[in-house]
Amino acid sequence: MTNFKRPDGRKVDELRPMKAKVGVVPNADGSAMFQFGDTIAIAAVYGPKKMHPQHMQDPEKGTLRCTYNMLSFSVTDRIRPGPSRRSTEISKITGWALEPALMIDKYANMVVDVHINILQANASTRCAGINAAAMALAHAGIPMKDMVSSVSIGKLDKQLVVDVNKKEEDWEEGEGATDIPITFTNNGELTHLQLDGKITTKQLKEAIELARKSCKEIYEVQKEALKKVAE
Amino acid sequence: MTEKKIVIPGEIIAEAKDNLPGEGTEKKGNDIVALRFGLAEESNRLVKVIPLSGIYQPRRGNLVIGKVENITFNGWVIDIGSAERAFLPLSEVPRYVNKDGLEEIMGIGDMVIVKIWSMNKRGIDLSIRSRELGKVEEGMIVKINPNKVPRIIGKEGSMINLIKDETKCNITVGQNGLIWIKGDKIEDELSSKKAILFISEKSFVVGLTEKVKKFLEEMKK
Numbered sequence: 001m002t003n004f005k006r007p008d009g010r011k012v013d014e015l016r017p018m019k020a021k022v023g024v025v026p027n028a029d030g031s032a033m034f035q036f037g038d039t040i041a042i043a044a045v046y047g048p049k050k051m052h053p054q055h056m057q058d059p060e061k062g063t064l065r066c067t068y069n070m071l072s073f074s075v076t077d078r079i080r081p082g083p084s085r086r087s088t089e090i091s092k093i094t095g096w097a098l099e100p101a102l103m104i105d106k107y108a109n110m111v112v113d114v115h116i117n118i119l120q121a122n123a124s125t126r127c128a129g130i131n132a133a134a135m136a137l138a139h140a141g142i143p144m145k146d147m148v149s150s151v152s153i154g155k156l157d158k159q160l161v162v163d164v165n166k167k168e169e170d171w172e173e174g175e176g177a178t179d180i181p182i183t184f185t186n187n188g189e190l191t192h193l194q195l196d197g198k199i200t201t202k203q204l205k206e207a208i209e210l211a212r213k214s215c216k217e218i219y220e221v222q223k224e225a226l227k228k229v230a231e
Numbered sequence: 232m233t234e235k236k237i238v239i240p241g242e243i244i245a246e247a248k249d250n251l252p253g254e255g256t257e258k259k260g261n262d263i264v265a266l267r268f269g270l271a272e273e274s275n276r277l278v279k280v281i282p283l284s285g286i287y288q289p290r291r292g293n294l295v296i297g298k299v300e301n302i303t304f305n306g307w308v309i310d311i312g313s314a315e316r317a318f319l320p321l322s323e324v325p326r327y328v329n330k331d332g333l334e335e336i337m338g339i340g341d342m343v344i345v346k347i348w349s350m351n352k353r354g355i356d357l358s359i360r361s362r363e364l365g366k367v368e369e370g371m372i373v374k375i376n377p378n379k380v381p382r383i384i385g386k387e388g389s390m391i392n393l394i395k396d397e398t399k400c401n402i403t404v405g406q407n408g409l410i411w412i413k414g415d416k417i418e419d420e421l422s423s424k425k426a427i428l429f430i431s432e433k434s435f436v437v438g439l440t441e442k443v444k445k446f447l448e449e450m451k452k
């Protein structure tokens with residue numbers, strides 16, 4: 001179990017070196033950068049502001065609008081710029097992962113815009129995006145119940161690993177690779193879990209516990225970055 | 232907890248047993264937790280979080296500087312940098328105004344110094360019924376981060392009075408981060424502007440008042 005070898009020599013529960021910075025986009029109301037090894041995401045938050053177009057306004061509560069985008073140079077094969085099936089899905093998912101932590105009920109008819117851009121991709125981009133977005137939302141002064149942190153758990157053959165990279169995502173030995181992005185609030189509540197692949201119930205529970213532990217580490221990085229910005 | 236501490240959402244500030252949750256905080260079990268990013272402060276056992284970033288949060292009684300965005304049949308819609316649009320009713324103008332003559336008093340794009348009169352579900356109502364309020368006719372307007380406004384003003388207005396005395400300019404600071412400077416000479420206005428931008432850049436430095444004094448003296452030479 002423990003002598004499992006990961007391509008980059010990490011331990012099974014070891015995250016890639018993380019880096020976080022708040023206030024990277026001076027024009028935005030809140031912004032942050034989050035990095036997992038080679039995966040870099042920046043998030044910018046604008047608002048709360050009046051929702052446009054008007055027919056999308058919700059008079060009962062505020063709206064969270066997320067946009068996830070991978071820049072064309074973020075991977076070795078150029079990505080065609082503009083929205084794609086994948087990026088629309090991740091935009092939606094990111095919104096769902098963040099919304100339970102936000103308290104935007106009193107911002108009726110208003111919208112909080114979150115723009116996530118992936119500068120450089122080496123798997124786990126949506127997790128890096130969510131982590132950056134959570135910091136950017138806090139920086140923008142949006143009322144939040146808690147911070148959220150996200151990590152991807154991979155199942156390589158039968159082994160669970162934390163924070164998959166591109167090489168591991170393309171794992172082909174044995175049962176192949178399954179990637180499970182999981183998001184937790186600092187309180188330990190799960191807000192998002194995506195799974196497409198085969199995994200046993202028992203192992204999924206293990207994966208969730210593994211993610212819970214890793215999210216604590218990520219939270220510390222986020223916390224430190226936020227505290228640093230105010231000096 | 233006596234000193235100010237930076238908190239992030241969800242972070243425990245104090246025990247709920249002997250403190251009351253104020254603005255930006257919430258009681259959760261036995262603790263008071265922060266609901267937003269900012270400086271936690273305790274006074275008279277009331278714990279609150281002072282925001283450090285984000286857009287301008289309007290409050291009743293705030294003096295702000297806004298831009299006329301639209302003219303309706305009974306007043307002006309003014310952009311004060313908040314999420315909600317603010318409205319200045321025609322009845323605030325003390326003299327008779329012809330229904331077609333609203334543009335003559337304030338046209339679209341004009342800057343105006345106003346006070347927030349009331350805030351309700353429909354939006355923000357403004358007032359110009361005071362001596363220092365009204366349309367901005369001359370001078371220049373500087374925009375800074377609204378969260379830096381308390382620094383520009385300083386303790387009991389010490390910082391702003393220092394700039395006023397040194398540059399002999401008339402300065403009005405809007406709570407929304409817009410500052411109106413009016414001096415006799417354009418050079419005076421520019422040095423005031425430089426000083427204000429200097430403060431907003433170095434707002435976390437200790438002993439800022441002394442540094443600004445030096446900065447202003449150096450500029451005079």
